[in-house]
Amino acid sequence: DGGITQSPKYLFRKEGQNVTLSCEQNLNHDAMYWYRQDPGQGLRLIYYSQIVNDFQKGDIAEGYSVSREKKESFPLTVTSAQKNPTAFYLCASSKRTQKETQYFGPGTRLLVL
Amino acid sequence: AQKVTQAQTEISVVEKEDVTLDCVYETRDTTYYLFWYKQPPSGELVFLIRRNSFDEQNEISGRYSWNFQKSTSSFNFTITASQVVDSAVYFCALSEAGIYNQGGKLIFGQGTELSVKP
Numbered sequence: 483d484g485g486i487t488q489s490p491k492y493l494f495r496k497e498g499q500n501v502t503l504s505c506e507q508n509l510n511h512d513a514m515y516w517y518r519q520d521p522g523q524g525l526r527l528i529y530y531s532q533i534v535n536d537f538q539k540g541d542i543a544e545g546y547s548v549s550r551e552k553k554e555s556f557p558l559t560v561t562s563a564q565k566n567p568t569a570f571y572l573c574a575s576s577k578r579t580q581k582e583t584q585y586f587g588p589g590t591r592l593l594v595l
Numbered sequence: 596a597q598k599v600t601q602a603q604t605e606i607s608v609v610e611k612e613d614v615t616l617d618c619v620y621e622t623r624d625t626t627y628y629l630f631w632y633k634q635p636p637s638g639e640l641v642f643l644i645r646r647n648s649f650d651e652q653n654e655i656s657g658r659y660s661w662n663f664q665k666s667t668s669s670f671n672f673t674i675t676a677s678q679v680v681d682s683a684v685y686f687c688a689l690s691e692a693g694i695y696n697q698g699g700k701l702i703f704g705q706g707t708e709l710s711v712k713p
Contacts, residue, residue, distance in 0.1 A: 513699060524599070524686060524703030525640075538698055570638060576699065581628060581647075581692060584701060586640035 484509045486587035488573050493592045495560065495567060503558045503590045505573030514556035515574040515584060518542060525572060531556055532578070560592060568594050597622050599689050601704035608677055609712050616672045616707045618687030624648075626692040629663065629670045630701065634684040646670065648692075677711045684708045 486507045495501045507514065513532050517525035527540030531550040545564025550556055556575075560567045572589045576582040598621040608614045620629065631643040644654060646663050654661045658675045674681055688701040 515699075517701075522604075522705070524688075524705045525701070526703075527698075527700045530698045530700065532698065540698070540700060572638075572640060574640075578699070581690075582699065583630070583642055583645050584699070585642060586632075588637065588639040591638075 486573060486575055486585060488571075488587040488590050490590060491588070493590055494595050495592060496595050498562045500559055500561050501592070503560070503571055503573075503592070505556045505558065505587060506554055507556075507573075507575045507587075508554060509575055509585070510553075511575035511577055511585075512553070513576045513578055513582070513584075514550070515576075516540075516546070516548065516556070516558045517572045517574065519570040519572060519589075528558065528571075567592055597624075597689060597691055597702050599687050599702050599704035601685075601687055601707050603707045604705070605708045605710070607710045607712065610679060611676050612711075613673060613675050614677050614709065614711075616674075616685050616687075616709065618670045618672065618704060620668050620670065620687070620689045622668075622689060622691055623695075624691040624693040628690045628692065630688040630690070631661065631670075631672050632686045632688065634686060634706070636683070640686070643672075674709075677709075679711050679713055682709060682711045 489504045515530045516528040529548045531537035547559045573587040574584040576584045627648045632640040684706045687704045
């Protein structure tokens with residue numbers, strides 16, 4: 483079955499710690515995205531990647547970093563510079579950008595200890 | 596500016612009632628795409644439908660129907676004979692096709708939480 487997997491489901495971060503959220507897809511999609519969702523709000527774009535070894539900042543990239551070394555994988559690191567990281571993080575992918583439909587993974591909930 | 600507005604924060608209905616979720620959008624592009632996603636309590640966003648700006652045909656899929664009107668910049672979603680399993684948060688989203696959105700960013704509304712009671 484093709485799809486998008488995210489791990490872990492829940493993640494706890496201590497002050498000053500960097501944490502990495504995993505996103506893997508086996509849909510053979512070129513484009514991948516990271517969104518952040520805060521309670522009662524819509525999703526906001528953090529980073530996106532249209533092709534391997536290339537990625538672009540979204541609307542709220544500060545305090546986050548990504549890599550795209552493989553087509554299937556697009557991990558997101560929440561750095562200590564992100565002062566308010568508690569949120570639900572959703573990864574998505576699409577065949578290409580713009581006109582294609584984005585499909586989402588199950589999400590990772592990040593909490594600060 | 597691009598924006599999606601879902602004015603209804605929460606809607607509560609009794610099973611078998613019809614319910615319409617409103618979505619109004621703003622865009623600077625003449626070509627764009629509109630989406631509806633469902634977010635059940637598990638959290639995953641489930642894709643429901645995509646419409647292109649040049650195709651104003653309404654769509655029906657089982658109990659779901661969508662009314663796209665460019666004249667009022669609206670893309671409303673109706674559930675007929677609602678069921679308890681329809682309880683979820685529903686998001687409307689916009690993706691512009693112009694050069695300002697090479698990355699295909701989705702602009703989301705704030706979502707409408709639908710509660711269907713038995």
